[in-house]
Structure formats: structure tokens, C-alpha cells
Amino acid sequence: MAINLRVTQQSIATRVMTGLQGNLGRIGDLQQQLSSGKILSRPSDSPTGTVSAMQLRGEMRATQQHARNAEDGLGWLNTIDSTLTSVSTQVNRVRDLTLQANSAGASSAPEAREALAVEVENIREALIALANTRYLDRPVFGGTTAGGAAYDANGAYVGDAGRVYRTVGDGTKVRVDANGPEAFGTGPQQLFNVLTSIATNMRENAGSLGGDLDNLDGVISSIRTQLADVGARANRVTNMRQTAEDRLLTLKTQLSDVEDIDLPETIMQLKLQEVAYQAALAATAKVVQPSLMDFLR
Secondary structure, eight states: OOOOOOOOHHHHHHHHHHHHHHHHHHHHHHHHHHHHOBSOSSGGGOHHHHHHHHHHHHHHHHHHHHHHHHHHHHHHHHHHHHHHHHHHHHHHHHHHHHHHHHHHGGGSOHHHHHHHHHHHHHHHHHHHHHHTOEETTEETTSTTOSSSOSBOTTSOBOSOSOOOEEEEETTEEEEOOOOHHHHHOOGGGSHHHHHHHHHHHHHHOGGGHHHHHHHHHHHHHHHHHHHHHHHHHHHHHHHHHHHHHHHHHHHHHHHHHHHBOOHHHHHHHHHHHHHHHHHHHHHHHHHTOOOHHHHHO
């Protein structure tokens, strides 16, 4: 037996208003997306998309930090490279002076030997200043020392044996400092001690300059080794920085795919919803058109 349901104007109006409100809600959502440019404005819009966006943003922050670390590391390494290059130039000048004094021997005039010794001493003071070169107020040859210098005025090392590292990738750390003793030697073969000995022997014992030359060549070799090592580390950090920047671009693209709207498609959807809303309004006007006044006429 069929059951006949009674349909009233009130029930029709209720269903129509519910449909219109739903249509308006969809138009409002599309307008919100167009105004913000984002598909996701709250987690309920897409729980899975929200999780993906959060993961991508977390990876972006880590990658940005790696890029900043690499930039800071390059600042250290470039400072060391330019300093060691200057040191190498001045040490080579000392070697030329030492060869000149050794060739002349004790037969040269005392005034000439004194002039050579004074120049070597001036170069020594300049080299101590270079050995105390700082980056962001930290001595690049002083290890992890909290002091402001790696060497004192007499050329004695006052830093420590600590090493400075920067994390430039997931599980990738690169050393960005250069320890003073590794670059300038230790004991009698330390650069500043060798220069003191050279200046003294120029004045008093030119025959001992041959041994000083051997020690000086050892220091020059250490400086060249350090320069090669610093250059290799700088290349590695540069590559890691480029890798981080490339990865950041990829992550931004992926995040845009998750969060950002497709502008042409969203505009088209909005226009379709507006047309549908206008059609619904027109249909509603015809459905609920009769009123009590129509029957009283």
C-alpha cells in the first residue's frame, strides 16, 4: 500500500532555502580561495593536505638553516683563504731576504744586514696581526677560544685545539676554521720563532741562515697544505649551499601544489556556481510564487 506524504509550502520553502544556503556556501568558499590564493585556510579543508604542508614547511625550515650555515661557513673559509694567501706572499718575501743575506754572508756591510733584519722583524709583526684575523669577532686560527686573539704580541699561541664546524646538510658537518699550530707550525719550526731566528742570524751569524731557510721552507709547505685544504672545504660547502638552495626551490614548488589554488580553474568554478545560484533563485521564485493573496483575489 503506497503512503502519500503531504507536501506543504513550508517544506518546499525549507528545502529550497537549504539548497540556496549550500550554494551560497560553495560560492563563499571559492571567493575565500580566490582572495587568499590558498586551497587550505584551515585544517578541515584537507586534513591530509594540512599534514603534507606542515611536513614540507618543516623541511623548508631545516633546508633554509642549512643554507644559512653554509653561508656562514663560507665566510670563515674565505677569510682564512685570503689571510693565508697574504701570509704566503709575505713569507715568500722573507725567504727572498734570507737568500739575499745568506748569499752575501758575513762579508756584507753591517748596515745592509741590519736593514734586512729590520724588514724581517716588521714582516713578523704584520704576520702576527694576520694570524689574529677575526671573522664575526672570533679569531679564525684560534680554535674555539673565547678570547679575541689566537697569538699574543710575542707570537705565542693562546688559542685552543677546538674545531669549528657547521652543519650544511642532513648528517653533514664541515670544519670551517684553521688551527694556528697546523698552519704556522710549533716549537722551533713555528713561523714566528723562525722569523726571530732569521733576524738574529742576519745580524750576528749569517752562516746559520741555511738552517733557517730549511725551517722556513717547512712553514711554507704547511701554509700551502692549509690553503689547499681550505679550498677543498670551501668547494664542498659551496656545493652543499647550492644543493640546499635547489632543494628549497623544489620544496616551494611542492608546497605550492598542496596549498595554492589553480587560478583559472577556480575562477571557472566560481562562475559556474554563480550561474547555478542565479538559476536556483529563478526556480525558487516560480516554486513558491503562489501566496494567500493569490487565492483571495
